[in-house]
Amino acid sequence: MSRNRVTVVDIARAAGVSKSTVSLVLQASPLVNETTRARVNATIRELGYVYNRGAANLRQSASSRIIGIVVNDLTNSFFAELAVGMDMVMQSAGYVQFLSNSGESVDRQREVIASMREHGISGLILSPARGTQAADLKPLSESGIPVVAVVRNVVGAKVSTLFSDNHTGAMEAVHHLIALGHRRIAFLGGTPDTTVFTERSQGWRDALAQAGLDAPEERLIGSSASRAGGAVAIAQALALAEPPTAALCFNDAAAFGACDGLRSKGREPGRDFAVVGFDDVIEAETAVPALTTVSVDPQAMGRRAAQMLLKQINAGRVEPEAIVSSVRLVVRESCGAGRTGEEKRVSA
């Protein structure tokens, strides 16, 4: 067994003060005399004392300085960047995170959240697995633990939310493609069971309708929201009687897959077919051709979500707010618009 740990009492004894004084020093209280503080701090270093946050958290007042983050797929770089953004903010706020992957399983998500709760998280950021019910989050909000839902919605849950403006983003992208002269524009990738899909595909439909163009359902081709899924979807699109000449993809991964699929059919994305993605993950900028995409800036979104949560934790009371973060179309090469040059610095 590890040797018995050093506690405040040990420090107190060694420094010749009471444990109360040591506690005050630990909290950097102004009440304690400078020389005493120095002596205690020296002893702390000398004995290799490690603060035991668990013990401190026992008093019902204090916050645990732990938050939970649950995402559905860390291997998707969108979520990885989201997590990194959260990590940054939390780290500098002196928090530490439990970070887990639900892998789209509500059961695992439930287990993980329960476990985090036992460990005393003071807040949770959740990118809900498909099929998450409001009831799954009920216990959290009932015990006053703030929750921020990101990316996807949980209908009926009284939690804060942070989504990107999917509808507007999709519309902008489609408008851009129309302006470039395209008339048959497809929507590729994604599964229809998320609000994100609904919003993005509706944006596609609405933009086309606004321009007086057709949005036949055969041009809305779902698939898994991955690189592989994008490849499958583009193949299906090209096989149509009236194949599209451009596509808005559900996300960047699907867009990359669409580019792959085009190449394997001997077509060059950006020249023979316009591809637009959604999210603006890091590789979008350096890929060849650089991906035109609707920038969601997942890292910034992560930071924002973390700030929302911290605000609620500090406020001490749960006051759900709903924020829709705006998006902007970043025009690069894959849509066939003139390359701006500004994006070329990397490969130069």
Place this chain on the structure above:
Amino acid sequence: MSRNRVTVVDIARAAGVSKSTVSLVLQASPLVNETTRARVNATIRELGYVYNRGAANLRQSASSRIIGIVVNDLTNSFFAELAVGMDMVMQSAGYVQFLSNSGESVDRQREVIASMREHGISGLILSPARGTQAADLKPLSESGIPVVAVVRNVVGAKVSTLFSDNHTGAMEAVHHLIALGHRRIAFLGGTPDTTVFTERSQGWRDALAQAGLDAPEERLIGSSASRAGGAVAIAQALALAEPPTAALCFNDAAAFGACDGLRSKGREPGRDFAVVGFDDVIEAETAVPALTTVSVDPQAMGRRAAQMLLKQINAGRVEPEAIVSSVRLVVRESCGAGRTGEEKRVSA
């Protein structure tokens, strides 16, 4: 404030037993009578009791069931997959992880580890930031907390290690390129300040030497280990007086970048130039062309690291072991070898 939480005492009162009995029920002790157990469990559910692990951990015996994971770059999918593998094992072992990003900063790494220690982790898996000293891990091992270093080494530290067999993997890749008829083979990407780089580049050198071929230093072109870095490196390689016809890249990200760079110079990877990566991240299989790469299987490596750590935690004493996990060359399209067909299922 949140309403005052439900404790064992509340359960005890409501169920008409003592808190000790409730505690026994919580630990599923066989000592307690069946009917009593049922009654207590019912009360627990009824009152919405949440176990307070922090309080339990106060008794010096118990393990916290928390481990820490620190990686240097979560946005790199190699590390994301590594983390997911660990998450899987930890989740089913009933553990929960603190997961943080050091972003290659030893200072942040130190802070994060210190914070995790205050929260009472019972083990740590670390993919060390560049420049990590053995002294940084000393306090951990001294207090008996097992540490597993993955991917990179920390010289002089008494911790368990899990690396991939970088030297052999690099040699295999180069042998393959030689067998395909290449004579001028470059090594692209990566920075020389990690053991991983040393091992992989040495494998490149040794394989060439074994075949009686030259390994001039000008063909060893370092750069950041990223997509952008790979693009820079290949540009430099093509500008040489005697440009190489093939390259082993430091990792898959650099290899993708090299492909990008080739294309922007009008050369098709796999046809005009052979590219081999290292790691075998998920996209390697679905990219076009599919990337020939040395498979490290990061997710499996993550699972293995987690198992090593759990073993040590359960053993109760720190007994460092060093494991080198074997790698294998996965031949796909980017090296110009005939496509096997087996890899084509996705885009079909």
Place this chain on the structure above:
DNA sequence: TGACAAATTTGGAACGATCCAATTATCTGG
């Protein structure tokens, strides 16, 4: 029925920090 064993249950003292009220040391000005 009583003696003894086995099965259950139970107070109370930990664990390591915080916080309050109370105490002691130090300073100030008349």
Place this chain on the structure above:
DNA sequence: CCAGATAATTGGATCGTTCCAAATTTGTCA
């Protein structure tokens, strides 16, 4: 040199659980 204020320090109770030794209930058998 002392009253009164201020500064600094300090016991002890407390948080929610576990664990031990001891107490109580139940069961068995002569």
